[in-house]
Amino acid sequence: MSKIQEILKAIESGKKKMMKTLVEEALAEGCQPIDILNQGMIQAMSIVGEKFKANEIYVPEMLVAARAMKEGVELLKPHLAGGQTAVLGKFIVGTVEGDLHDIGKNLVAMMVESAGYAVIDLGVDVSAEKFIEAIKANPDCNLVGLSALLTTTMPSLKQSVAAIIEAGLKDQVKIMVGGAPITQEFADQIGADAFAADAASAAAIAKAFVA
Secondary structure, eight states, X not given: OOHHHHHHHHHHTTOGGGHHHHHHHHHXXXXXXXXXXXXXXXXXXXXXXXXXXXXXXXXXXXXXXXXXXXXXXXXXXXXXXXXXXXXXXXXXXXXXXXXXXXXXXXXXXXXXXXXXXEEEEOOSSBOHHHHHHHHHHOTTEEEEEEEOOSGGGHHHHHHHHHHHXXXXXXXXXXXEEEOTTOOHHHHHHHTOSEXXXXXXXXXXXXXXXXX
16 A cells, blocks of 8 residues: 555544654655645545545544544645645635534534635634625635524525625635525525535535536
8 A cells, every 4th residue: 555545544544643654654755745635635535525425424533534634734734835735725614693603614614624725714603794804805715605503694694695796706706605504495595606515515515616
C-alpha cells in the first residue's frame, strides 16, 4: 500500500494521531503535497461521505474522520504552494438570525472544508446583512451556506436568501440551504440553488458546483 493510500485509510478510520508520521513519511518518499491532499485526504472524506449517506457510518465516525483530515491538512499546509489548501473556492456558512444551533452547521463546515474549500464560519444568529457583508468582503467566495434548525427561523432563512439575491450577489455565489425542517421544495420556493439534507450531501453539492 502506498503512503497516500495509508493516509486515506487512516483518515477513513479517524486515526488523527497517525497523521504526523504518515504525512512526514509520504513527503520524505517524494509524494507531491497536492497529490497527498487530493488523492489521500479529500478522497478519504469522499468515501466517508458516501458511507454516511448509505448509513454505513454515523455522525461520530464522520466527525473523527473530519478531525483526522483537518490535522493532516494543517501538517501539509506549509508544503503546498503559498500555503493554500483550498482548491475549489471559498465557502461562507452560518446559522440564520434567531437560531443558535450549530452542530449541524459545524459538521457541514468541516465536510465542505474536507472537500477542498476554504471556509469562513460566521457562527450562529447571523443576520442577512452579515451574510451580505461577508460575501462582499470575499470576492473569491463562490458558495454560501445558510442553516436553520427551527421551524420558527425558516422565515429568517427565506429573508436572508432574498436579501442576498436582492443585493445582486447571485452572479458571484451559489446559495445552499439546510437544516432539520428544510426541504427541497422549500429551498426551491425561496430561490436557493441547492438543498443539503446532511453534511455529506453538502460536501458533494459543493464539489459538483465547480465540476
